[in-house]
Amino acid sequence: MLPLSWLLALSAALFCIGLFGVLSRKNAVAILLGVELMLNAVNINLVSFWRYGNFAQMSGQVFAIIVFAVAAAEVAVGLALVISVYRQRNTVIADDIDMMKW
Amino acid sequence: MSWWTDPVHTIAAWLTTLLTGWGLPAWLASLIIQFLGVVVLVSLLMLLDIFLVWVERKVVARFQDRLGPNRVGPWGLIQPFADIVKLLIKEDITPAGADRVIYNLAPIISLMSVLLLWAIVPLAPQILGVDLNVGALYIIAAGALGTLAIIMAAWSSNNKYALIGAFRQVAVLVSFEVPMIAVMLIPTVLAGSMGMNAIVQAQNVPFVFLAPLAALIFIIAAIAELGRSPFDMNEAESEIVAGFHIEYTGMKFGLFYAGELLHAFTFGGFWAILFFGGYRFFGLETLGPLVSAAILLAKAMVGYWFIMWVRYTVMRIRIDHMLAFNWKFLTPLAFVLLMVTALVNAWLRNSNVLIYVLAMLAANAVIGLGVLQILRNVSRRDREKVEGPSQPVAAGQ
């Protein structure tokens, strides 16, 4: 059987890759891709803790499902914002969208 | 454990003794046996698929008052094999500017998404791949792969028509997935499980008598998922030529085509499983698992025939009507049905079966008639907006 440490190391690595993507990417859509990676890393952690902890209590899975809902909401609103900005400003580069209002 | 009452496990046990007799460890033997089982099932499915080509062509011919293939072999039965040879030796054209890896991956994923569905089909209590306890969601998940294949095919072939077609097709697919999921929840509520086998086992009364409207919505959404007429967005030739597979030739096109046919048959099967009792038919299934499998395949064929009947009878609906029909009619109706079914189920599931069934039927009838009344009012209002208020015709004028 798998030791918990492997799973935690994997999720930490995935989280850091996502972090790098969020910090380094120019395109706003690509930044959101990085956020998805980070959320998935979190979910791996939650599910691992459910499995290795007291699995008869479903807390880990419930948390994971809530994270799914949050991820969906985040993507829906985030991409809607990107598209809206693109339609008005014709850019998707996050650094160019710095006026707070226009 | 004899050959007749449990063929699959008998063969598996025989193979296990054979393989472990050769000195293989037990887990490797079971892995090899499972692999062989999958290979046999997939091969049979591909054979069935070839047969479906013939069925489809023969049936459409009869609907259109023609004879259909009748030259190669008896009743033209060998025709699809000739078609396969033709597809194999056709030149395979990859358009310039195509993204080759994705272009070649798309038809593979498309067919795979259909084959995957058969991993959970219970042909009989003893003949089933896996009795997954998340069966209903698994169907949706496999469908998600199919949607992905469409986008990949269209984007990688670097063609404007393909991309436009794929966008429309995907918009229709994801839209109709909503009522489909909602009505899949209804058998889940009634059976108390998502597993396909458990749903079949729970149907002492076939669910079509408990939720006739849900069965109807399921098949409508399924036809849209299949991209078949009257929802055949990807084959709106006059607008977008052939949709997402416009640039595909030879065997790759053949794979899309094969996937579509098998998909239609598979959804006929799921219609039977979810609403028509699956492999059960008036106690006939107790005769043996092979009889049960035959019953399920026969029901699936009836469902497939129904899908073909609709396809060759009804004309294509315009995309705006199609989406409005889904979002403003099917989706609310499906959720209302879900809520009412759950309520009636919670109140009456422990009472007499007859009362339970009658209450469910009555609820469905009330909802159906109410919806018809609402539709009548709405269309009258729309008509009056165009034609002016309708005046009652007085007697004698």
Place this chain on the structure above:
Amino acid sequence: MQNEWLYIGLFVVVGALVPTAAIVLSWIISPKKPNPIKQSTYECGMETVGDNWVQFKAQYYVFALVFLVFDVETVFLFPWAVALGKLSVFAVLEGIIFILILLAGLVYAWRKGTLDWV
């Protein structure tokens, strides 16, 4: 549990291998005589202009968006539906409230006219 998913995994492998085999077979035995005209993008005989990245309208996004929200909703509803057989009417009402809240979203999108294919 483990075995079930092993079987699904085998199914994925075999399900991918069969169409791959068909494509490879046709690649081996089919003729290959490419030329630029044959490989050009099909556009009913017109010369194709630019790449395929045409501008789509935001309508497509909105349908996918509404779908996403309802898709996530069903993830909550499937466990609810499975557990329903052992639960009280009160639990059913909780699920119904859940559905009604989301149907309000559908009504909003409907009233706003986003569900119309303009």
Place this chain on the structure above:
Amino acid sequence: MSLAQIVFLVVAAVILGSALLVVTTRNLIHAALWLIVTLFGVAVLYALLNAGFLAVVQVVIYIGAIAILFIFAVMLTRADLRDRAPQLNRGWWLNIILALLTFGGLIWLFQSWTGFSKTAADIPAGFDAVAQLGNALISPTGYLLPFEVASVLLLAALVGAVYVAFSRK
């Protein structure tokens, strides 16, 4: 090494490799497709951890809906940033150092925790995770409130996104 461990190593390699491609590929459609590979790998991981329901949900929500949404968004924002232009900010090497530091810090933190190399107990045969999950979601002593709040969250997301994407100027 057991079969589960071998499968885990392969899946982990796929997840990390494709995740790296997600954050570095120039072509955004390719990045979205690599994201799908990552998500699929995570789904396999859930199946490996006996969370079959979450594995299927991962495919349904992430691959079936979120990835589609991403691809739509990339197509809708046909922009100046095409495949040739530099896709990373100027200080990207600083971010690599930052990510590595975060990784090291996390591992160091985990290391100091006693449960780090725990192994899992076997799940009993009749354990129906989906029904348990349903019970947990609707029992008032369980997660009833998050269940209803999730629907409010989704409603807010739907209304907000529709409003933002559809505000015509």
